[in-house]
Amino acid sequence: xxxxxxxxxxxxxxxxxxxxxxxxxxxxxxxxxxxxxxxxxxxxxxxxxxxxxxxxxxxxxxxxxxxxxxxxxxxxxxxxxxxxxxxxxxxxxxxxxxxxxxxxxxxxxxxxxxxxxxxxxxxxxxxxxxxxxxxxxxxxxxxxxxxxxxxxxxxxxxxxxxxxxxxxxxxxxxxxxxxxxxxxxxxxxxxxxxxxxxxxxxxxxxxxxxxxxxxxxxxxxxxxxxxxxxxxxxxxxx
Numbered sequence: 076x077x078x079x080x081x082x083x084x085x086x087x088x089x090x091x092x093x094x095x096x097x098x099x100x101x102x103x104x105x106x107x108x109x110x111x112x113x114x115x116x117x118x119x120x121x122x123x124x125x126x127x128x129x130x131x132x133x134x135x136x137x138x139x140x141x142x143x144x145x146x147x148x149x150x151x152x153x154x155x156x157x158x159x160x161x162x163x164x165x166x167x168x169x170x171x172x173x174x175x176x177x178x179x180x181x182x183x184x185x186x187x188x189x190x191x192x193x194x195x196x197x198x199x200x201x202x203x204x205x206x207x208x209x210x211x212x213x214x215x216x217x218x219x220x221x222x223x224x225x226x227x228x229x230x231x232x233x234x235x236x237x238x239x240x241x242x243x244x245x246x247x248x249x250x251x252x253x254x255x256x257x258x259x260x261x262x263x264x265x266x267x268x269x270x271x272x273x274x275x276x277x278x279x280x281x282x283x284x285x286x287x288x289x290x291x292x293x294x295x296x297x298x299x300x301x302x303x304x305x306x307x308x309x310x311x312x313x
Contacts, residue, residue, distance in 0.1 A: 076104045076105065076192050076193060076270075076271050077101075077102065077103045077104050077105075077268060077269070077270045077271075078103060078104060078105045078106070078107060078192075078268065078269050078271065079098045079101065079103045079105070079106045079107070079266060079267070079268050080106075080107050080108075080109060080231055080249075080251040080266060080267050080268070080269065081094060081098075081106065081107075081108050081109070081131075081251060081254040081266045082108065082109035082110060082111065082136075082201070082232075082233025082234070082250075082251040082252065082253060082254060082266075083109075083110070083111040083136070083233050083234065083236050083251075083252075083253035083254065083255060083256055084108075084111065084112050084122050084126075084253075084254050084255035084256075085111055085112075085113065085114050085115040085116055085138070085253070085255045085256040086112070086113050086114060086115060086116035086117060086118045086119040086121075086122050086169070086255070087115075087116045087118065087122070087254075087255030087256060087264075087290050087308070088116075088118040088121040088122050088125065089285050089286055089287075089289050089290050090254055090255045090264040090283070090285045090287075090290065091122055091125060091126075091254060091255060091264075092125070092285075093264065093283050093284070093285040094254045094264050094266055094283050094285075095125070095129065097266075097281060097283045098266070101268060101279075101281075103268060105132075106129070106131050107131065107132050107133075107134075107199065107231075108126060108131050108132070108133040108134065109133075109134050109136070109199060109200070109201055109231060109232060109233040109251050110133065110134045110135055110136025110137075110138075110139055110184070110201035110207070110233055110234075111136030111137065111138045111139060111201065111233060111234070112126060112133070112136070112138075112139055112181070113138050113139060113142050113169050113173065113181070114138040114142070114149060114165055114166065114169055115165055115256055115294075115300070115304050115307075116255065116256070116290055116293065116294060116300075116304070116308070117172075117293050117294060117297045117300060118293070119142070119169050119172055119173050119177075120172065120173060120174055120177055122255075123173070123177045123180065123181070124177070127180065132188070133184055134184065134185060134186065134187065134188060134199050134200060134201050135181065135184035135185060135186050135201065135207065136201040136202075136207060136233065136234070137149060137150030137151065137201065137202065137207045137208040137234070138150070138151075138166070138169075139181045139184055140181070140182070140186075140207065141166055141170075142166070142169050142170055142173055142178060142181055143173075143178045143179070143180070143181030143182030143183075143184070144182050145170050145178070148162075148163070148166070149162050149163075149165070149166045150207065150208035151208065152208070152210065157303075161301040161303055161304070164299060164300065164301055165300055165301070165304070168297075168299040168300060186200070186201070186207055187199060187200050187204065189227075192271050193271050193272055193273045194273055195228045195229055195271055195276070196226070196227050196228045196229070197227065197228070197229045197230075197231060198225065198227035198229070198230045198231070199231050199232075200230070200231070200232050201232060201233055201234055202232060202233075202234040203217065203221055203232060203234075204221060204224075204225045204230070205221070207234075208234065209234070210234060210235050211232055211234070211235065211248065211250070212235055212237070213237075213239040213241050213248075213250070218241065218243060218248050219243055219244070221248070222243045222244040222246045222248065223244060227246060228246060228247065229246070229247040229249060229269070229271075229276070230246065230247070230248050230249065231249045231250075231251065231269075232248075232249075232250055232251070233250065233251050233252075233253070235250060235258070236252060236253035236256060236257055236258035236259075237250060237252060237253075237257075237258055237259055238250050238251060238252030238259070238265050238266075238267050238280045240267075240278040240280075247276065249267065249269065249278065250267075251265075251266055251267050252265030252266060252267060252280070253265055254266050254283075256307060256308065257311045258311065258312065259311055260310075260311050260312075261282075261310075261311040262285075262287035262308060262309060262310060262311045263282040263283055263284050263285075263311070264282070264283045264285055265280065265281065265282050265283070266281050266283070267279065267280050267281065268281065287308050287309055288309065290308050291305040291306070291308045291309045292305075294308065
């Protein structure tokens with residue numbers, strides 16, 4: 076089975092549309108979203124509506140949880156007071172902007188999903204099996220801990236906005252990157268495809284061009300969202 080995994084769209088409808096168009100050309104059997112549909116950019120309802128219209132199975136991200144349940148923090152991890160203040164502005168604006176129906180949908184999303192495909196046990200989460208806002212970077216000791224503690228063949232997550240494929244303790248750890256707010260050093264949206272067969276797994280990482288200037292300008296033209304977010308979309312930065 077050939078599955079496309081998208082994650083961390085963060086209200087960037089322009090990137091999502093291009094990514095879904097690219098996925099349609101890849102002859103996949105299914106598309107799955109690993110969470111964080113909202114936050115940072117000004118089109119949360121448009122992103123949610125498109126995902127719902129396409130009936131894309133979605134895991135709840137930390138930003139989805141904080142928006143849907145109207146929490147006081149987004150569950151993000153920032154180094155400075157300014158970054159935290161900006162994140163709070165984004166969260167509270169998003170909570171006001173998202174429709175009640177969409178908030179209810181976000182609140183009801185599953186935090187994890189286990190699947191068996193071609194004899195392989197898949198474990199789908201947003202951050203990690205321990206919590207939806209834990210960062211599983213490829214070179215982190217946390218990855219080793221997770222591989223030892225949890226039962227799976229393939230763990231799929233998002234949250235760090237950096238795609239990777241790693242084998243540790245004979246288990247596969249895979250990150251889907253970001254289909255809306257990438258952090259790999261260029262503005263192209265990223266997603267991954269797994270072609271899962273009984274005796275093999277093929278990993279494909281895709282980068283998709285879209286009009287990043289359009290989303291950056293939309294952020295700058297919004298009266299509440301911090302202008303500091305705009306360069307992150309332009310440059311593919313953290």
